[in-house]
Amino acid sequence: MKPKIAFFDFASCEGCQLQIANLEDTIIDVADVVEVVEFREIMTEQAQQYDIAFIEGSITRPIDEKRLKAIRKKSKILIALGTCAHLGGVQRLSNQWSAKENIKEVYPCAKTKDISKNEFFENPKHKAVDEVVKVDYVIPGCPIDRTEFVNVLVALVHGKNPPIPDYPVCVECKKKENVCLFTIGKFCMGPIARAGCGAICPSHGNECEACRGYISHPHERAQLDVLKEYGLTTKEIMNRKTMFTYRYVETEKEESK
């Protein structure tokens, strides 16, 4: 029997699921190895049990936590799909401010009575999926890499661990023989960011912002020294550290308490 897979979205742009919906050339082969039983972007059917559930998006409101926990109960394997699910996404930056401040910023014209005590506007903090339920595997990236998604799926179907690298982007970048961005006056998180994307941003001259998170043992202090030495201000370094990886900053604060 083919494994039943399902996709669910939480606070996100749905771009990761779109990557999958756009798997044009391989979608038929994917359907050969798995059965998609729930995927709001492309179908209306729903199911009761999932062999593999893919979760996109950060977890924001109490109603989302409840929904996620219900999905976890019905899933054998649960996978965080993309940066929002993995780390909390760009929106996690809003955790720097209180829920009240955020609502005022986003809905400046809203009347307090309309949104207070409304469960859709309850927004205490953005969380990654593994801060709410057990996550078996992560497919990182903003957005995810289509080929990597297929590789993970195939690995799971064959009883293997998903092939997510734990070495830095520099490795893939060097193998591609790219001109190192540091040598042309740009800055890059590649030395500590997790590879698997094929160094797609540096390959096109764009600085890596570690959307796939850091490798498991990053030499972060050395990276910060390098950014400083190459001329970034503390504020600019902070921007780079927080774009996709504010979760680590929060953890650091938590640990230093």
Add this chain to the structure above:
Amino acid sequence: MKVISKQDFDALLKDLIQDNSIDVHGVKAKGDKFVFGELESSKELRLDYDTTILPPKKYFMPQYDTLLNCSLSTPFEIKEEKSQKPLVIIGVHPYDLVAIKQMDVYYCSDDISKSYLDRRKNTIIIGSDVLSIHEKAFFGSMKTGQVENGFDLFLTDLGDKVVIEIGSKKGEELLSKAAMVREASEVEKQKVHALRMAAQGKAKRGMKIEPNQWYSLLDQNYNSGVWKSQSDKCLSCGTCTLVCPTCFCYDVIDEIDLKGNSKRVRTWDGCLLRQFTEVAGGEIFREDIKDRYRHRFFRKGKYMPDRLGFTACVGCGRCSSQCIPDIADPVKVMNLVFDNSDTFVQDENKQAKSISLDSIEINEEDAVSLHHPFPATITKVEKLTEREKLFEIELDSGEKLGHDPGQFVEVSIMGVGEAPISISSPPKRKRFDLVIRKVGEVTNKIHEMKKGDKIGIRGPFGNGFDVEQFKGRDLLFIAAGLGLPPLRSLIAHVLDEDNRKDFGKVTIICGCREPCEVLFDNEIKDWQKIPNVEVLRTVDRCPDGECWGGDIGLITKLIPKANFNQKNTYCMIVGPPVVYPFCIQILLDLGVPENRIIVSLERRMKCGVGKCGHCQINNLYVCKDGPVFNYHDIKDLPEAFE
């Protein structure tokens, strides 16, 4: 030396590029840097380049190199990649030619890689003099700015004309296609000579030691503070090894596609990366960045000279220019070590054996596909504990494996990967036993297999126990946990009735954590019954409800209780890394001489043939020099018993 006009050279190049039967690659611009790549027009070739981002090693061991292909439905119909069109590479600098010669020695000594040799023979290398010197290059200091051979043709671009040296028949044939070739005049020869001398003189960068002094300097400075102070800035990104023309380490990974086809791919790896030494159980043998950082320099300056006879640095300056925190530069680092070493003395006995890279003899008939597994059938499966099963294997060729006790095989499952497993049966039998703990992807898969299923086998590999040396001696075996299966190959051999008379008293000390983890219980009881055999057994602890008749406590406690003659006994220890220092110390304290202690070590043996670099302990490869070592030979290796 020949000379042709620039115009004729361009015409020759154009003809080559238009010839569809060959691929023509050369140096071209990428941004304001340079790379080796396919030439689409003769104008693209940039002989005035300083250095390329990656060295030409990528042509002989590509970044992603498919070694084996098969469909998972027929895993033993393995197809190997077909050889490509002949390749011409234009513009290889002398230091890179030296690096390719080093690579030849690396891949074509001992176990000769067929895929490497095929690629090498399929390539015409056209060298070129260094016309612009990269600010970080120090080939002058490494004496690699000039070569006598290692090329098919060698170019010196003199502006309106090109001086060409012929290095081989292939090169001569290629040049014969050019319109007007004449002999070089004395003046032209002198011009070329002067140009080379100038380049060599310029590319020195103040390196304070000679290439053959690296060995002594490193030998005396393993514990230099430089390693820590520099590696504090190291990002551990792997760049220095990836861009290096003399770093050849690789990883092998299995991929499966949606249609159920599998590929075994070789890809560049580097000793600076954290997972480089990780074994299936999760242990990492060079966890500290300092140790990885130091290993890179030691491999270049000490271990490669020990092994193959050359200092594995050619002074190209790629690591120096591409390391972001600027700590990879050999000039800077070796000078720093030198400056911090008050007592440095050049020891004439300790330097790179100077082997001639010019006269490498390659026995082409010995070249094999190093990673090609052979089909074998599981003839018996026996569950030993919750985690371990015994698999009896027979090669489908019908031949005996032909192993020595203590050797190992690589067990292969296409689509999943390979795992090094010790052979746990004596050499006598036609079939062989593997005791496999469920600990990683490959071993998980094998645990699902039944009698009659097929696996791939490569091997036997490594250096086993020297049985001849043990004859006439008493033997003490110390087997901790999963150390018993490899020792069983020797114990069963020694206790075999045909061989028993060759050996004296046999003492066997077995220990594991709990009674439920005991391996070969019945067999151990049988050994006990054999005359002149003493068996002592222990478990670390015995939980309530389990039954245990032997000692309780650490295995080290049992050693003094064993009744053996310290002066006439060879002592073998096999177990997890933690047991070695303690057991060895106890034996030494009891008066056992160092050279009578034999150990078998585990590291990440990935290729089994001393090429991939993962299992290295200082200068030794566990897969070739081990896994069985005499303690006396490795006691001074800091990485052996960390």
